[in-house]
Amino acid sequence: MKKILNDPAAVVAQSLLGLAAAHPDLLRVTTDPAVVSRADGPRPGKVAVVSGGGSGHEPLHGGFVGPGMLDAACPGAVFTSPTPDQIQAAVSRVDGGAGVLLLVKNYTGDVLNFETAAELLAADGVDVRTVLIDDDVAVRDSLYTAGRRGVGATVLVEKVVGAAAEAGADLATCERVARAAVAGARSMGIALTAPTVPHVGEPSFTLADDEMEVGIGIHGEPGRRRERLTDADGVVAALLEPVLADLPFAAGDEVLLFTNSMGGTPLLELYLAHGIAEQSLVDKGITVTRRLVGPYVTSLEMQGMSLTLLRLDDELTRLWDAPVRTAALRWGA
Amino acid sequence: MKKILNDPAAVVAQSLLGLAAAHPDLLRVTTDPAVVSRADGPRPGKVAVVSGGGSGHEPLHGGFVGPGMLDAACPGAVFTSPTPDQIQAAVSRVDGGAGVLLLVKNYTGDVLNFETAAELLAADGVDVRTVLIDDDVAVRDSLYTAGRRGVGATVLVEKVVGAAAEAGADLATCERVARAAVAGARSMGIALTAPTVPHVGEPSFTLADDEMEVGIGIHGEPGRRRERLTDADGVVAALLEPVLADLPFAAGDEVLLFTNSMGGTPLLELYLAHGIAEQSLVDKGITVTRRLVGPYVTSLEMQGMSLTLLRLDDELTRLWDAPVRTAALRWGA
Incomplete structure (x- = not known):
């Protein structure tokens, strides 16, 4: 460790x-x-x-x-x-x-x-x-x-x-x-590496060098399946499709897209994935009107990401835009 | 990779x-x-x-x-x-x-x-x-x-x-x-792991499981020495002492303390290190009047951190406090 x-x-x-x-x-x-x-x-x-x-x-x-x-x-x-x-x-x-x-x-x-x-x-x-x-x-x-x-x-x-x-x-x-x-909110995540809990001292699980865990939890608990690590297009599709299908989200929806790093995935990769996700939503006729991109709900140093969609109406949009002053999220104040 | x-x-x-x-x-x-x-x-x-x-x-x-x-x-x-x-x-x-x-x-x-x-x-x-x-x-x-x-x-x-x-x-x-x-600014950093440049595909260097690189650069380039990974008190001291001695900073100074994650070090550890650094400065009679804590100057997914001290006067303090609206740093706007 x-x-x-x-x-x-x-x-x-x-x-x-x-x-x-x-x-x-x-x-x-x-x-x-x-x-x-x-x-x-x-x-x-x-x-x-x-x-x-x-x-x-x-x-x-x-x-x-x-x-x-x-x-x-x-x-x-x-x-x-x-x-x-x-x-x-x-x-x-x-x-x-x-x-x-x-x-x-x-x-x-x-x-x-x-x-x-x-x-x-x-x-x-x-x-x-x-x-x-x-x-x-x-x-x-x-x-x-x-x-x-x-x-x-x-x-x-x-x-x-x-x-x-x-x-x-x-x-x-x-x-x-x-x-x-x-x-109105649905999410799914993926892991490329495992987190290490300090008082445990060993990684929570092991993934082969070419594997990803699809549907990972934020405590490193198992998801849906392990499969060969794909490219970013594949990762985003593996996350976005189940999210869209679940609510379901549909053409005409206005959404907030939250692209979250699990901790160890750098912003360079996270923004890349965010761009792919936005384009996918545009292609499906879903309008992204608000975004959040960064490491906000993490699992220690785990490499991986999650996508969250929140269907917005006027009230939720207004509440999202309202001033906030916290250590991690701040605007208008 | x-x-x-x-x-x-x-x-x-x-x-x-x-x-x-x-x-x-x-x-x-x-x-x-x-x-x-x-x-x-x-x-x-x-x-x-x-x-x-x-x-x-x-x-x-x-x-x-x-x-x-x-x-x-x-x-x-x-x-x-x-x-x-x-x-x-x-x-x-x-x-x-x-x-x-x-x-x-x-x-x-x-x-x-x-x-x-x-x-x-x-x-x-x-x-x-x-x-x-x-x-x-x-x-x-x-x-x-x-x-x-x-x-x-x-x-x-x-x-x-x-x-x-x-x-x-x-x-x-x-x-x-x-x-x-x-x-008025001085910094030093430490690495626990190496970053991997995407078009290279391999980690930039290797560190043994019990080693840290003291004085690491933000491109994974070597620092002052490799030594056995110490506890957080030791890490903070290894960074803070050279920083303080260089300018030098002295009792009575007012400073901004910037505790930076190199990317892969989670906030749980970063805030812990920040607290130790603040207490060390208090003990030396240096007053921390402004802070920044987070992954702001990173080296891809490298685990590690840096400490930066900036000596403040009224002008720099006022300019630091002024409203800012960017993707990564935002307040008052």
């Missing part, structure tokens, strides 16, 4: 200290429990939007905390769900009395722990709702999931819901926006 | 098509010659700020084109200087008649080709000045350089000069700002 770290067991806490140091004006960070919250929270009368999940997917979720996006995030250990008390702590730090929306990627551990936290919060009188994100069309069920996994759409859902909450939407509206974004 | 690409010889042109597709409101892109320029340029009466260099360092330089930063960038082939006629084309696309400042990383090929372009432009009556960026303290001369190499400081110089030009500064002022930023 070649990594820049001290004690592998302390990697998340020590990384959070660096995140806090880098963004003192934006973030408040604690390591026990591990919570990243807005420096200006709680904000009375505002719906609090909270997410979290295993670490190793940075900038997800802590990099998306700030005005116009998340109020708080609770990072678990690498590829490990946050605990219920940690989720409670995150919520209590930003609860402004107008209700709390939990955005949860659909993995069994996350779902259970957020459910437990939601019950405890409800018992304390907090008006809490939960929306599951399940955009990955690659597999129906897996080692970590019942139903589809939550992957790239997470950043899109967090952005639009955060914008709604920032603009003063009530809890029911925020929940409706979240469900609309989840309903 | 495991990469997402079609024809390795066409990787830069095809990637530029994706960059153009991703940012239609911001960028105008041509592939022959390869030039990335502001969609809203040329701007009459404004100094044009132009940079460029080999590809493979994305988002440098095309990702920094836009209001408040570069007017144009000319990307060469991977790790290869842009040609004089390409540089001329970039300038002619954005020359607003108020002069042109060329920001050039100090590599022999870049220096020669930008010099030739500057002579040709001057012969055409363009008022053109050139500032070399040479912040890498690792080596004095190298395979690619006479003097220090230009690395991480490039993004900082491009930002502050771009802000000055955007605010209406004249050519002499832009040149002065660039020289001040170069004079």
Whole structure:
């Protein structure tokens, strides 16, 4: 294992200290429990939007905390769900009395722990709702999931819901926006190499020099199939076709195209793939009106990429365009 | 070689098509010659700020084109200087008649080709000045350089000069700002793995599983020494101490700390290293007032990082804080 770290067991806490140091004006960070919250929270009368999940997917979720996006995030250990008390702590730090929306990627551990936290919060009188994100069309069920996994759409859902909450939407509206974004989003990913979890010390799997894993999860969990690594046209087609077929997306749709690096794939390759994906959508009569390109939902240093499509309407477009100020996503502010 | 690409010889042109597709409101892109320029340029009466260099360092330089930063960038082939006629084309696309400042990383090929372009432009009556960026303290001369190499400081110089030009500064002022930023910036980097140039197909060098290259260049060229990979504290010390000693930086200084991923090092590790670096500076009485953390000056998928310190005064701080809207760096706009 070649990594820049001290004690592998302390990697998340020590990384959070660096995140806090880098963004003192934006973030408040604690390591026990591990919570990243807005420096200006709680904000009375505002719906609090909270997410979290295993670490190793940075900038997800802590990099998306700030005005116009998340109020708080609770990072678990690498590829490990946050605990219920940690989720409670995150919520209590930003609860402004107008209700709390939990955005949860659909993995069994996350779902259970957020459910437990939601019950405890409800018992304390907090008006809490939960929306599951399940955009990955690659597999129906897996080692970590019942139903589809939550992957790239997470950043899109967090952005639009955060914008709604920032603009003063009530809890029911925020929940409706979240469900609309989840309903309109589909993703699929591919891996060329495996990630190495620091406390494990070995790659999560092995791929031959000429192989790719199609439908990879963001924890390095298996996808649909292994096959010979194709060229970029083949990779994009292998991702885009199942995504398009699933919703399905159709000619005339307006979409946001999110081309995501899993971490180790450089921008040179990522933009190349993005260009191919845009042209493919044009050819199918689908109009790309918004884009996001970069490493936003990663799997440590894994080489690979994912494509996410979000069907847009006027409301989602407006919420996407609204100002945001976070460590990883920022515009208009 | 495991990469997402079609024809390795066409990787830069095809990637530029994706960059153009991703940012239609911001960028105008041509592939022959390869030039990335502001969609809203040329701007009459404004100094044009132009940079460029080999590809493979994305988002440098095309990702920094836009209001408040570069007017144009000319990307060469991977790790290869842009040609004089390409540089001329970039300038002619954005020359607003108020002069042109060329920001050039100090590599022999870049220096020669930008010099030739500057002579040709001057012969055409363009008022053109050139500032070399040479912040890498690792080596004095190298395979690619006479003097220090230009690395991480490039993004900082491009930002502050771009802000000055955007605010209406004249050519002499832009040149002065660039020289001040170069004079106050020092960097050093480390590699854990090697990059693979697409048209070469093999890693640029090999490192044993327990080795790191201290003082690595951004083309995978050798640094000061190879040694056993240390923990993060050791890595940060190996980078920070030579950087501090070179200028030298001293107690009482206010600095911008730029913690840069070479591409393959994930944010989880990068923020961890950033936190250690900030604490080291605090311990030495140096005040970090601005930060940048992320993969901004990369070497394809190389795992590794660099630290850049820029000594700040009121003018550089104000220029750093000014609004910027580019693909890779954006705030206040």
